[in-house]
Amino acid sequence: MKAWGVLWIVLGLSLWPKPGTASSLPMVMDSIIQALEELEQKVLVTEAGVTASAWILSAKNYSSHNSLHQHLLLKAPSQNTTEPDTHSLSPELQALISEVAQHDVRDGQEYGVVLAPDGSTVAVKPLLVGLEAGLQGRSVANLSSDCLDTCDTGAIWPGLKDAFTNVSSPDAGATLPNDKAKTPTTVDRLLAVTLAGDLGLTFLHRSQTWSPPGLGIEGCWDQLSAPRVFTLLDHKASRLTMAFLNGALDGALLGAHLSRIPKPHPPLSRLLREYYGAGVDGDPAFRSNFRRQNGVALTSAPTLAQQVWEALVLLQKLEPGHPRLQNMSQKQLAQVATFATKEFTEAFLGCPAIHPRCRWGAAPYRGHPTPLRLPLGLLYVHHTYVPAPPCTTFQSCAADMRSMQRFHQNVRGWADIGYSFVVGSDGYVYQGRGWHWVGAHTLGYNSRGFGVAFVGNYTGSLPSEAALNTVRDVLPSCAIRAGLLRPDYKLFGHRQLGKTDCPGNALFNLLRTWPHFTVVEN
Ligand SMILES: *[C@@H]1O[C@H](CO)[C@@H](O)[C@H](O)[C@H]1NC(C)=O
Ligand SMILES: *[C@@H]1O[C@H](CO)[C@@H](O)[C@H](O)[C@H]1NC(C)=O
Ligand SMILES: *[C@@H]1O[C@H](CO)[C@@H](O)[C@H](O)[C@H]1NC(C)=O
Ligand SMILES: *[C@@H]1O[C@H](CO)[C@@H](O)[C@H](O)[C@H]1NC(C)=O
Ligand SMILES: *[C@@H]1O[C@H](CO)[C@@H](O)[C@H](O)[C@H]1NC(C)=O
Ligand SMILES: *[C@@H]1O[C@H](CO)[C@@H](O)[C@H](O)[C@H]1NC(C)=O
Numbered sequence: 001m002k003a004w005g006v007l008w009i010v011l012g013l014s015l016w017p018k019p020g021t022a023s024s025l026p027m028v029m030d031s032i033i034q035a036l037e038e039l040e041q042k043v044l045v046t047e048a049g050v051t052a053s054a055w056i057l058s059a060k061n062y063s064s065h066n067s068l069h070q071h072l073l074l075k076a077p078s079q080n081t082t083e084p085d086t087h088s089l090s091p092e093l094q095a096l097i098s099e100v101a102q103h104d105v106r107d108g109q110e111y112g113v114v115l116a117p118d119g120s121t122v123a124v125k126p127l128l129v130g131l132e133a134g135l136q137g138r139s140v141a142n143l144s145s146d147c148l149d150t151c152d153t154g155a156i157w158p159g160l161k162d163a164f165t166n167v168s169s170p171d172a173g174a175t176l177p178n179d180k181a182k183t184p185t186t187v188d189r190l191l192a193v194t195l196a197g198d199l200g201l202t203f204l205h206r207s208q209t210w211s212p213p214g215l216g217i218e219g220c221w222d223q224l225s226a227p228r229v230f231t232l233l234d235h236k237a238s239r240l241t242m243a244f245l246n247g248a249l250d251g252a253l254l255g256a257h258l259s260r261i262p263k264p265h266p267p268l269s270r271l272l273r274e275y276y277g278a279g280v281d282g283d284p285a286f287r288s289n290f291r292r293q294n295g296v297a298l299t300s301a302p303t304l305a306q307q308v309w310e311a312l313v314l315l316q317k318l319e320p321g322h323p324r325l326q327n328m329s330q331k332q333l334a335q336v337a338t339f340a341t342k343e344f345t346e347a348f349l350g351c352p353a354i355h356p357r358c359r360w361g362a363a364p365y366r367g368h369p370t371p372l373r374l375p376l377g378l379l380y381v382h383h384t385y386v387p388a389p390p391c392t393t394f395q396s397c398a399a400d401m402r403s404m405q406r407f408h409q410n411v412r413g414w415a416d417i418g419y420s421f422v423v424g425s426d427g428y429v430y431q432g433r434g435w436h437w438v439g440a441h442t443l444g445y446n447s448r449g450f451g452v453a454f455v456g457n458y459t460g461s462l463p464s465e466a467a468l469n470t471v472r473d474v475l476p477s478c479a480i481r482a483g484l485l486r487p488d489y490k491l492f493g494h495r496q497l498g499k500t501d502c503p504g505n506a507l508f509n510l511l512r513t514w515p516h517f518t519v520v521e522n
Contacts (some may be wrong), residue, residue, distance in 0.1 A: 026226040028275050029116040032124055034098065035093045037269035042089065066383040067318040068197040068311060072189045099125035103244060108235040112221055113243040115227050115274045118289045118357050119394035119428060123217065125248035130194040130251020131268055134258030138190050165327045181380055187310045190259065191299065193281065194252040195344075196311040200333075202240045203322045203340035204312065216242045216348050220358035233356065234314075245348050249295045250275070250288060254297060257286070262265045280392050280426055280464075289427030290466065292349050301345045309337035349479035352470045354421070354429045360398035363405055366415045369437035372448070377486045378449025379476060380442045381511055383503040388457035390425040390464065397424035400455050401432075414440045420450040423471055425464040436482045442497050450485070459506035472514050 025031040026470035089097075101110035103125040113123050177295050188196075217237035232241065254275060258265055276288045282288050285297075299307075313331040316325045328336075384404065391397035405417040412418075418440035419432040431438045432453075441451025452471055454463045462468065479485035494502035497520070503511070511517055 003246045020453050025092050026098075027221075027230070029114050029122065029228075029272070031096055032114055032278075033269050033272050034356070035089075035097055036272065036485070037267070037330050038089055038093055040267045044051060045317055051510045057145055068315060069129060069193055071314070071318055072187065072193055073129065073136070082497045093450070103239070103247070105239050105241060107236055108232050108237075109241060110230045110232055110237075110241055110290070113230050113241075113247075115221060115224070116288055117295055117394065118276065118287075118426065119359055120246050120288060120291075120353065121221075121230065122245040122250060122288075123241070123412050126194055126244060126248035127251040127254070130190065130248070130253075130255035131271075132260065133190040133193050133251075133256075134255025135265060136189070137257035138188070151270075156220065168483055170230045187314050188307050189400060191304065191307040192311045192314070193256065194248045196242070196307040197315065198240065198248065198303065199322070199340040200308040201315070202335055204239050204328075205238075214238050215240050215343050216245055216351075218242045218274065218354075218356045218359075219362065220356065220409050224359075224361060226346055242520065245344075246288075246291065253291060253294055253298055273501070280466075284390070284466070287427070292351075292353060293466070294358040295349050304345070305341035308340055309334045309397075312337060340416070341457060344486040346481055347478075350472050350474070350481070352429045353427065354431055355394075355398075357431050357434075360401040360430055361403070363409065364408060365433075365437075367434070369415065370449065371436055372438055373481070374435070374484050375486045376449050376484070377482075377489050377493050378445065379485065379489055380445065380449050380451045380494055380497065381471060381491065381503050381507070382441060382451055382453035383458045383459050384453050385459075385504070387500065390454075390467075392425045394426060394428070397422075397426050397428065397430060397455060400424075403432050412440075416440075419453045420474070421452045421469050423452060424461070425455065425467050427466055429470060429475065435482075442492075442494060445497050451494075452480075454507065459508035460504075460506055461499070462506050462510060468510070476516070489516055491516040492518060492520065496520045 025034075100114065101124075104110070104122040110123075112125055113121050116122050123521065151330060174198060214234055214237045216232045217232050217509075219230050219232040219241070222229040224233070230243070248250045254271060258271070272348045274282070275286060280287060280289050285294055309330075310323065311331060314329075315322065316333070325333075325368065384400070387400045387403070391400050401417065401422060404419075404422070408417050409415045409436045412496065416437075417432045420430055420434060420439045420441065424430060435450070439451050440446060441453070442449065454467055454471070456463060476489065477486055480487050480489070491511065493508045494500055
């Protein structure tokens with residue numbers, strides 16, 4: 001109740017500078033953590049971490065916010081909290097808070113996003129919304145009791161249950177409880193405010209044509225040392241950018257964590273520092289590097305589809321005049337929910353996290369690249385050998401990418417780094433020449449397959465299980481789904497096609513046991 005009280009009292013207070021007042025702080029997660037820390041230490045001494053996220057969320061006029069948040073997150077508090085002293089916050093932090101309190105995509109740029117230590121870009125708003133929902137306790141809202149006279153609770157749409165039997169997540173076997181499958185009844189607050197509402201609304205917008213809304217578009221920072229401006233790689237991106245999906249998923253994961261652990265809650269600054277803290281040491285279930293794997297464990301596709309559906313049904317009640325929701329039947333909303341969840345599950349959760357070239361500071365391609373004729377039928381596995389140590393942080397993997405590119409361009413005289421993709425031990429794949437351009441990795445076979453290299457020397461040891469899983473399962477299945485790789489692709493170790501020990505004895509011996517591994521006939 002206390003958290004809600006403070007949240008409510010700051011609504012409508014014009015505490016923050018006008019939008020447009022640029023902060024001088026770099027748009028990095030550390031700046032956000034610093035702001036939370038100051039809020040926790042100076043402003044909200046008595047409330048500690050409990051209300052810091054709510055404070056930031058209140059930086060902007062809530063009436064412009066989505067009604068799901070208002071309805072599910074900001075439930076009527078008692079209003080006798082005293083007005084806290086905000087003047088102790090530095091103007092830089094106030095300006096930063098004002099900037100990140102909204103997420104927006106406009107004219108090819110994305111606002112309200114920061115660069116995290118793992119190299120991912122994260123939208124702050126859905127992250128904070130998830131934290132706040134978690135602090136308020138994970139709960140379900142009873143949709144029936146919110147129901148207006150006109151609302152139809154009798155609709156039955158059994159299709160929702162069957163739509164996911166083929167989704168490739170470990171949870172896919174989970175079935176919807178029968179009573180839930182029949183009619184929307186309860187909204188999981190945490191999922192609704194982080195992922196479900198936005199997923200549903202974005203796909204609703206496109207449901208006329210069924211064209212994908214550019215889910216998970218990446219972007220480039222103006223600079224990596226002190227980033228300020230984030231430009232999207234596709235100007236037609238929907239609001240469900242990669243940064244938004246990252247932030248929403250982090251919000252859902254951290255919110256679920258907060259709702260599980262006993263009170264008092266740890267300061268949010270400490271929680272975020274641990275979650276985003278550089279590297280992959282510590283609990284993999286609590287690292288931004290592995291958010292997608294953890295997202296698969298957080299919710300099954302049928303559950304998420306149910307929640308997207310229910311969020312849309314609730315929105316329809318909350319905003320009867322909503323142009324996109326008007327006159328949509330519950331069955332139509334269920335179809336949108338099914339499609340949106342399938343895209344999210346397969347194209348985001350089911351794909352590896354790939355850092356685009358600009359993220360690791362790639363030099364430009366020299367000359368004109370040759371396009372591949374897709375889909376390709378071959379996948380070649382390499383190890384880099386040098387660098388020999390596996391890279392486990394964004395900093396070190398990105399530095400390895402730059403040094404390999406320098407070597408390939410300046411010493412070998414190639415146009416670019418040779419590999420199509422490079423896999424770190426930090427939970428990330430780094431884009432080399434990518435899906436569309438012929439590489440220089442497997443002499444004589446470059447135009448027929450993708451070359452994927454593990455960073456490290458795998459003569460006597462193996463890459464991390466996460467990295468192996470990426471190359472064995474996630475990358476190929478994602479590429480097959482996208483029409484880049486043939487479903488019957490053949491997998492080779494580099495040594496099968498050239499005079500080399502690559503990809504190392506230990507790794508090659510493992511490769512022989514993988515699906516799609518193919519023996520070369522002599
Ligand atoms: C509001 O004030 C009353 C009495 O002054 C107090 O008992 C109550 O705890 C306060 N509520 C909150 C949310 O602070
Ligand atoms: C919030 O915005 C609404 C309209 O969008 C406006 O009527 C209201 O005065 C604003 N409130 C504050 C505190 O700025
Ligand atoms: C939801 O509310 C309706 C009407 O108020 C009630 O009949 C129903 O039992 C409630 N369901 C749950 C799961 O609480
Ligand atoms: C799902 O899998 C079954 C067999 O397991 C197959 O017959 C069916 O075509 C698949 N559906 C889709 C949509 O891929
Ligand atoms: C919804 O239906 C009403 C009445 O049937 C109609 O007046 C209105 O134009 C419709 N709205 C949309 C967006 O189709
Ligand atoms: C690679 O590993 C093998 C076996 O562990 C070792 O003998 C070799 O020196 C290593 N090469 C490099 C470049 O580190």
